[in-house]
Amino acid sequence: MNTEGSISGRGTEMRSYYGRPVIKEPVWTWEIPTYLFTGGLAGTSSVLSLAAKLHGNEKLSRTALYVGAVADAVSPALLVSDLGRPERFHHMLRVFKVTSPMNVGAWVLLGSGGASSTAAVLELLGRLKPVKLAAEVAACFFGPPLATYTGVLLADTAVPVWHEGRQELPWLFGASAAATAGAAACVFLDPADARPARRLAAAAVAVEGTVMHAMELRLGELGEVYHQGQAGKLSWAAKGLAGAGAALLARRGRRRRGAALLGGAMICAGEMCLRWAVFKAGFQSARDPKYTVGPQRERAARNGTRATTKPGEPAGHASRGT
Amino acid sequence: MQPTGVPAGWEAYGDEKQERVGFFTDTSVCIGCKACEVACKEWNLVPEDGLVWTGESYDNTSTLGANSWRHVAFVEQRKPLHVPSEPEPGQTEDGGRGDGDALRWLMSSDVCKHCTHAACLDVCPTGSLFRTEFGTVVVQEDICNGCGYCVPACPFGVLDKRDIASDRPGSMGHKPDLPASLGTKEDGRVWKCTLCYDRLKGGHEPACAKACPTKSIQFGPLDELRERADARLAKLSDEGWNGAQLYGRDPGDGVGGFGAFFLLLDDPEVYGLPPDPVVTTKHVGAMWENMATAAAVLVVGVAAAFLGGRG
Numbered sequence: 001m002n003t004e005g006s007i008s009g010r011g012t013e014m015r016s017y018y019g020r021p022v023i024k025e026p027v028w029t030w031e032i033p034t035y036l037f038t039g040g041l042a043g044t045s046s047v048l049s050l051a052a053k054l055h056g057n058e059k060l061s062r063t064a065l066y067v068g069a070v071a072d073a074v075s076p077a078l079l080v081s082d083l084g085r086p087e088r089f090h091h092m093l094r095v096f097k098v099t100s101p102m103n104v105g106a107w108v109l110l111g112s113g114g115a116s117s118t119a120a121v122l123e124l125l126g127r128l129k130p131v132k133l134a135a136e137v138a139a140c141f142f143g144p145p146l147a148t149y150t151g152v153l154l155a156d157t158a159v160p161v162w163h164e165g166r167q168e169l170p171w172l173f174g175a176s177a178a179a180t181a182g183a184a185a186c187v188f189l190d191p192a193d194a195r196p197a198r199r200l201a202a203a204a205v206a207v208e209g210t211v212m213h214a215m216e217l218r219l220g221e222l223g224e225v226y227h228q229g230q231a232g233k234l235s236w237a238a239k240g241l242a243g244a245g246a247a248l249l250a251r252r253g254r255r256r257r258g259a260a261l262l263g264g265a266m267i268c269a270g271e272m273c274l275r276w277a278v279f280k281a282g283f284q285s286a287r288d289p290k291y292t293v294g295p296q297r298e299r300a301a302r303n304g305t306r307a308t309t310k311p312g313e314p315a316g317h318a319s320r321g322t
Numbered sequence: 323m324q325p326t327g328v329p330a331g332w333e334a335y336g337d338e339k340q341e342r343v344g345f346f347t348d349t350s351v352c353i354g355c356k357a358c359e360v361a362c363k364e365w366n367l368v369p370e371d372g373l374v375w376t377g378e379s380y381d382n383t384s385t386l387g388a389n390s391w392r393h394v395a396f397v398e399q400r401k402p403l404h405v406p407s408e409p410e411p412g413q414t415e416d417g418g419r420g421d422g423d424a425l426r427w428l429m430s431s432d433v434c435k436h437c438t439h440a441a442c443l444d445v446c447p448t449g450s451l452f453r454t455e456f457g458t459v460v461v462q463e464d465i466c467n468g469c470g471y472c473v474p475a476c477p478f479g480v481l482d483k484r485d486i487a488s489d490r491p492g493s494m495g496h497k498p499d500l501p502a503s504l505g506t507k508e509d510g511r512v513w514k515c516t517l518c519y520d521r522l523k524g525g526h527e528p529a530c531a532k533a534c535p536t537k538s539i540q541f542g543p544l545d546e547l548r549e550r551a552d553a554r555l556a557k558l559s560d561e562g563w564n565g566a567q568l569y570g571r572d573p574g575d576g577v578g579g580f581g582a583f584f585l586l587l588d589d590p591e592v593y594g595l596p597p598d599p600v601v602t603t604k605h606v607g608a609m610w611e612n613m614a615t616a617a618a619v620l621v622v623g624v625a626a627a628f629l630g631g632r633g
Contacts, residue, residue, distance in 0.1 A: 097444075149613055174617065282474070307570050307599055
């Protein structure tokens with residue numbers, strides 16, 4: 001006697017409702033992964049710029065300042081464009097909510113963008129040196145949160161591969177942001193002035209690879225989405241481009257302008273692929289109910305937690321240990 | 323955030339606070355008439371969003387979303403309606419009830435759970451989603467800017483963005499009072515069940531509960547509904563119904579108990595519901611701490627790149 005199977009051969013047999021997703025896929029479009037890239041670039045470039053200034057490397061400082069300011073200007077445009085009602089973008093700023101990473105991010109981006117664009121404009125005009133320095137310090141203050149909060153933004157959802165990767169995502173995005181900022185500076189600078197940027201980019205690519213590996217280990221079976229479909233291809237491209245770019249930059253980028261340009265561009269392309277890989281992996285894990293139901297069933301078996309009350313069970317049985 | 327069973331924000335109403343109300347959806351008496359879906363659409367002016375035949379039993383709504391705030395699920399399964407007991411000599415395998423290998427047709431009207439700890443409300447960056455004086459969760463349509471963050475934050479996949487191309491046959495057409503920035507889109511905001519906030523304000527029960535002909539959807543004060551559900555579960559258990567269980571009744575669960583909870587006849591995932599939902603913002607404090615460490619290390623990393631000589 002078949003007690004579990006469904007009539008249609010679909011649905012209840014695999015313990016889902018006709019194979020339909022339990023949670024909704026995000027409704028975000030291409031602007032969001034692109035912003036993950038530009039936001040990281042903006043945030044880390046501001047830090048790189050001030051660090052170079054303090055170290056006496058004016059050329060690197062100016063390049064990173066301009067790169068950061070442009071990325072900071074593009075970022076809000078991308079975010080507003082993704083909204084269902086773009087004309088209401090300023091509603092983000094009518095509250096301050098720490099439970100909403102998107103709200104916190106809007107404030108951070110406002111601070112970072114305002115500061116870095118002020119500094120860049122004053123640099124162009126060559127005026128108000130003290131104000132410019134204050135703006136650079138402010139941009140440097142908002143930069144690191146801008147480069148890493150996007151990890152929290154994605155993790156604070158019910159999307160399995162994002163939520164379960166919450167320990168690593170801010171680190172992954174921080175490393176990716178550092179690689180992007182270093183690589184972008186290498187693209188625009190003479191190799192003689194770009195040494196710190198080169199080192200930053202190459203080291204960040206290595207760190208990023210390690211963090212990605214750690215995240216996949218933690219995700220366990222869930223991590224397979226990073227090897228499947230579009231996320232798999234993008235993930236592969238990210239590793240290949242960033243790895244080859246970093247090798248080129250480190251070995252030939254010291255002397256050859258062309259190698260520095262190509263290596264830097266390859267790393268930037270790789271980091272963009274990484275952001276897209278994480279973005280797409282989220283959609284893939286949301287789409288298949290097994291990634292939502294499976295881990296919850298495992299957790300329920302492990303901790304005795306669940307949302308159901310069976311006959312004879314006392315009310316209030318479900319204690320949340322973790 | 324540690325579940326306490328009491329919605330954050332509800333207490334803040336002070337004198338204006340009303341009794342917390344909700345739904346108890348008893349699926350054991352649901353007949354799949356979809357009157358709830360229709361009544362909801364009519365009262366709340368929820369647009370039609372496509373007429374399709376899915377082939378999935380009698381379900382052509384498929385899922386909750388921006389334009390479906392009630393969704394009746396239909397599950398066809400070969401499973402005894404009653405728990406098989408020890409067969410006596412001469413009786414059939416299922417203890418004489420004769421339904422051992424019969425088709426069981428489960429129906430369940432799904433709806434927003436109005437969680438005690440609501441992830442959608444927590445992550446909403448504009449404050450559009452708010453806790454009402456009745457303890458329910460509602461989207462303010464004049465505030466929502468369609469950022470879509472609540473959509474993947476909901477552990478039940480309840481919320482969705484309403485995007486209807488205005489040239490779609492049968493749609494209401496582009497409304498002249500909507501801004502041109504919408505292009506060919508009609509709305510762009512996120513919508514979900516309001517537990518008929520307007521009707522509650524007027525002292526009426528929500529449209530779906532009013533329309534339900536079998537009292538499968540029961541509306542009332544949450545405490546009272548929980549007592550009623552406990553009694554109902556005990557009765558079904560005595561009668562030997564297979565798989566009867568309450569879903570979301572317990573304030574100790576991962577979302578602090580549902581404001582709209584259910585009596586199901588099989589495990590939640592069979593109806594497309596998560597077995598152990600947890601409010602997604604539960605770890606947000608730890609996530610911020612982790613991010614702060616990563617941000618600090620990023621600064622150290624950039625500084626380290628300058629070590630060892632100039633330029």
